[in-house]
Amino acid sequence: MAGSNDDIVSPFGPLQNELARMRGANLTAAIQDVDKIIEHLVAARERIAAADADHHRISMEMTRLQNPVKERLEAINNDLRDVTKAQRSFGKALDKALPQRELPMGTDAMADHPSLINRAIAMHLVREGQFSVASTFVRESRDHQPPLSLEPWSPRTARTDEDGDDDMLQGDGEEEGLTGHGVSNYPEDLQGQFAEMYSLLSELRNRNLGPAIKWARQNNSRLESAGSNLEFELCKLQFVWLFKGPGINGLPDDERNGERGALRYAQEHFARFQSRHLKEIQRLCGAIAFAPNIEQSPYRHIFQIDSAFEDVAASFTREFCSLLGLSAESPLYVAVTAGSIALPRLIKYNKNTKEKKTEWTTENELAFETPLPPSMIYHSIFVCPVSKEQTTEQNPAMMLPCGHVICRESLHNMAKGSRYKCPYCPTEGHLRDAIKITL
Amino acid sequence: MTDHENSSIRHNDHLLLDQPLLRLPNELLRKNFRAAHFAIEKDTSTLKTLLKDSATSAISGRASQQDVLKNLDAMISRMRGVKRKLGAYAEEEGRLHTQTAARIQHLDELYTMHSIEDVKYEAWSRKRLDRLLADYLLRHGYNNSAKELASEKNMENLVDVDTFVSMSQIREALLNGSVTEALAWCTENKKELRKMEVPNLYSHSQSKLEFMLRLQQYVELIRTQSQPKLVEAIAHAKKYLMPYWGTYPKEVKQACGLLAIPPDSSYGIYSDLYKNSRWNELADLFTTTHNSLLSLPSVPLLHVALSSGLSALKTPACHSSHDADVYSDTGSSSALGHGVCPICSTELNDLARNVPYAHHTKSHVEHDLFLLPNGRVYGKERLDDYSRKSGLSPDEVKDPVTGQTYPVDLLKKVFIT
Numbered sequence: 001m002a003g004s005n006d007d008i009v010s011p012f013g014p015l016q017n018e019l020a021r022m023r024g025a026n027l028t029a030a031i032q033d034v035d036k037i038i039e040h041l042v043a044a045r046e047r048i049a050a051a052d053a054d055h056h057r058i059s060m061e062m063t064r065l066q067n068p069v070k071e072r073l074e075a076i077n078n079d080l081r082d083v084t085k086a087q088r089s090f091g092k093a094l095d096k097a098l099p100q101r102e103l104p105m106g107t108d109a110m111a112d113h114p115s116l117i118n119r120a121i122a123m124h125l126v127r128e129g130q131f132s133v134a135s136t137f138v139r140e141s142r143d144h145q146p147p148l149s150l151e152p153w154s155p156r157t158a159r160t161d162e163d164g165d166d167d168m169l170q171g172d173g174e175e176e177g178l179t180g181h182g183v184s185n186y187p188e189d190l191q192g193q194f195a196e197m198y199s200l201l202s203e204l205r206n207r208n209l210g211p212a213i214k215w216a217r218q219n220n221s222r223l224e225s226a227g228s229n230l231e232f233e234l235c236k237l238q239f240v241w242l243f244k245g246p247g248i249n250g251l252p253d254d255e256r257n258g259e260r261g262a263l264r265y266a267q268e269h270f271a272r273f274q275s276r277h278l279k280e281i282q283r284l285c286g287a288i289a290f291a292p293n294i295e296q297s298p299y300r301h302i303f304q305i306d307s308a309f310e311d312v313a314a315s316f317t318r319e320f321c322s323l324l325g326l327s328a329e330s331p332l333y334v335a336v337t338a339g340s341i342a343l344p345r346l347i348k349y350n351k352n353t354k355e356k357k358t359e360w361t362t363e364n365e366l367a368f369e370t371p372l373p374p375s376m377i378y379h380s381i382f383v384c385p386v387s388k389e390q391t392t393e394q395n396p397a398m399m400l401p402c403g404h405v406i407c408r409e410s411l412h413n414m415a416k417g418s419r420y421k422c423p424y425c426p427t428e429g430h431l432r433d434a435i436k437i438t439l
Numbered sequence: 440m441t442d443h444e445n446s447s448i449r450h451n452d453h454l455l456l457d458q459p460l461l462r463l464p465n466e467l468l469r470k471n472f473r474a475a476h477f478a479i480e481k482d483t484s485t486l487k488t489l490l491k492d493s494a495t496s497a498i499s500g501r502a503s504q505q506d507v508l509k510n511l512d513a514m515i516s517r518m519r520g521v522k523r524k525l526g527a528y529a530e531e532e533g534r535l536h537t538q539t540a541a542r543i544q545h546l547d548e549l550y551t552m553h554s555i556e557d558v559k560y561e562a563w564s565r566k567r568l569d570r571l572l573a574d575y576l577l578r579h580g581y582n583n584s585a586k587e588l589a590s591e592k593n594m595e596n597l598v599d600v601d602t603f604v605s606m607s608q609i610r611e612a613l614l615n616g617s618v619t620e621a622l623a624w625c626t627e628n629k630k631e632l633r634k635m636e637v638p639n640l641y642s643h644s645q646s647k648l649e650f651m652l653r654l655q656q657y658v659e660l661i662r663t664q665s666q667p668k669l670v671e672a673i674a675h676a677k678k679y680l681m682p683y684w685g686t687y688p689k690e691v692k693q694a695c696g697l698l699a700i701p702p703d704s705s706y707g708i709y710s711d712l713y714k715n716s717r718w719n720e721l722a723d724l725f726t727t728t729h730n731s732l733l734s735l736p737s738v739p740l741l742h743v744a745l746s747s748g749l750s751a752l753k754t755p756a757c758h759s760s761h762d763a764d765v766y767s768d769t770g771s772s773s774a775l776g777h778g779v780c781p782i783c784s785t786e787l788n789d790l791a792r793n794v795p796y797a798h799h800t801k802s803h804v805e806h807d808l809f810l811l812p813n814g815r816v817y818g819k820e821r822l823d824d825y826s827r828k829s830g831l832s833p834d835e836v837k838d839p840v841t842g843q844t845y846p847v848d849l850l851k852k853v854f855i856t
Binding site for chain 2: 022030034044045063104123124137276327331335336341346366376383403
């Protein structure tokens with residue numbers, strides 16, 4: 001499979017040809033032949049009706065009718081044969097284009113948790129802004145009685161943040177359990193939150209920063225403690241946007257716009273950022289001096305804002321979600337995409353271990369590697385260079401005084417008494433000098 | 440490096456989840472054709488005999504002009520009937536052709552992309568997610584949600600609403616104690632059911648569904664315990680159960696024995712036969728039979744994708760006992776700078792508890808690591824960035840997670856081998 005980069009010719013070309021052929025050989029041909037039979041019958045009927053009980057003519061007509069009808073019936077058979085043929089060769093092409101491969105259906109680790117999946121879907125729909133589908137889904141899942149009484153799942157205690165105001169998931173499923181897989185805990189709040197997010201985003205797209213700045217200001221303390229400068233970034237963009245003047249930003253040409261407007265904006269709003277962003281503020285204001293020919297000035301890159309609104313919209317989305325304890329990208333999307341990337345390995349593994357009857361879901365750790373693109377690796381992963389195991393809470397990474405890191409188990413296995421020798425450099429030391437580190 | 444390799448799309452492997460997308464319309468096309476064929480066959484053979492008979496009787500002079508005309512009228516109306524039926528089949532055929540074309544095109548699009556990082560890939564993959572969601576919704580009978588999703592996303596041709604809606608109608612009927620709909624479905628698919636192999640469930644080379652439905656009818660007759668119904672039950676057994684004597688001798692014998700046992704007694708297997716939960720089993724048996732007949736996977740594809748995906752993404756840190764709780768305020772933002780980890784995010788966190796975490800043979804850490812006195816390790820770039828954003832002087836750093844501030848000279852370089 002590796003190195004298949006070169007032969008990425010789509011296998012669907014031939015299939016499309018077969019489809020075209022199949023669309024050509026369809027049932028309408030048979031309908032036309034049926035039509036002709038009807039014509040013959042109707043014509044014969046007319047002639048016989050006009051025959052005035054002339055037996056000879058009637059039997060003549062009936063005899064004459066036999067052959068054309070038979071021919072047409074034959075034609076219908078041929079029509080049908082053509083359809084079958086086309087269908088069959090399409091089927092063959094399909095087998096070739098998309099060879100049937102078994103999916104891992106044996107153990108469905110997800111089947112026992114319909115309410116968790118339903119919740120994930122409801123939240124996904126909401127975060128994608130599909131509010132109407134989401135509410136239909138919530139209603140349907142609530143009304144829907146479970147076909148089998150699956151064991152109730154125990155709800156996780158909702159995670160509240162320090163302000164205690166983030167209780168959108170509280171009471172989550174506590175009343176359901178036995179009754180259904182309804183998303184009874186439907187995060188109504190969450191819908192409100194995302195409705196707000198989408199309205200702010202659409203304002204951002206219309207180059208209106210006001211509402212987003214207001215939001216960022218309200219949530220400033222939490223944003224800052226998460227290491228985000230969103231408010232300042234937004235204000236900075238507002239400054240630049242005003243600076244561009246009515247010719248570009250399309251805002252009314254008054255004292256609140258253009259260079260003067262930008263300066264005035266800076267005076268009104270930048271003071272609060274002085275302690276943290278003094279340097280940048282200085283640069284922004286310094287640029288005003290170069291206003292007539294900013295393009296030639298050292299400040300020109302500040303004013304290149306081609307993608308600035310998209311960038312700021314992306315970081316706005318990220319910060320907004322992260323304040324809700326949610327990832328910026330829908331987890332369901334990431335998980336399903338990762339799933340389709342990892343699936344071939346899983347199938348291969350299943351095939352190779354079928355005889356052993358070991359189920360891949362029973363272990364703590366997968367027995368095979370599932371390589372994901374770098375953008376799908378979220379946590380730092382440390383694999384002990386000695387034992388080749390990932391560090392866990394029970395077996396954390398330990399740093400030796402020389403700066404090398406191995407996992408605790410390896411360290412203890414290597415130690416003689418309370419002393420060790422670093423496997424990577426000549427230093428030796430005492431076990432108690434190794435420090436547990438958090439990556 | 441290998442990073443690039445991990446991002447490239449292995450097209451053929453990537454379409455594993457998409458097999459049913461083309462298989463189902465293909466099965467439906469064949470089914471549609473068989474039905475059309477059957478209709479034509481039946482009516483044209485009648486036409487042939489009719490035509491021949493009326494010709495011979497006309498020639499022999501036995502039939503009057505009126506008789507011949509009557510016969511011709513019968514033939515004409517029969518052929519018009521055929522035409523009408525064929526019209527409906529041709530329409531269905533056309534619909535399936537269009538659907539197939541749309542689906543092939545959708546799958547073909549993947550071949551224009553080479554990397555997971557391709558912007559076009561994201562759009563494609565989102566569409567796939569929507570398809571899998573619709574499939575999940577339909578399989579669980581959330582039909583309106585599925586329809587709405589399909590129309591909002593403009594992907595009616597990629598989603599099998601009709602198939603699943605009619606399936607869920609039959610299923611609902613079974614759950615409400617009616618076998619009529621399911622029996623009609625069995626008749627419709629008689630030939631295929633007979634040929635069907637269900638090796639996983641039963642060792643017989645024939646679907647058990649119809650027998651189980653007939654057995655249930657029988658049980659329901661006996662449940663009434665009224666004399667005429669019991670008589671009817673015996674007749675029913677003779678007609679519908681006895682033919683299965685050879686295939687399911689045990690079940691048929693039990694069914695006979697059931698006559699002697701009223702519903703309220705508790706004799707092991709007999710009281711099992713009276714159980715109401717048998718309706719659920721029937722509904723499930725029907726679903727399994729239906730899906731395998733149409734080469735649909737037995738499990739929602741979303742489950743397959745999720746269990747594989749959750750495992751691939753999960754790390755030991757995702758469910759660690761302290762991290763997430765203590766620092767939840769920061770959204771446990773990931774060290775590698777891609778925002779909150781999807782497994783740590785509320786949506787999937789509980790679900791992912793039940794799957795193993797991914798296996799890694801290589802460390803994935805930030806570049807240029809430094810240790811803070813509190814035991815936490817960060818990449819230099821991230822530390823600097825955060826400290827600058829926090830407005831610290833250049834000789835101080837701030838822990839992005841705990842918020843503690845330290846002088847730069849207390850940092851220690853960390854070597855990851």
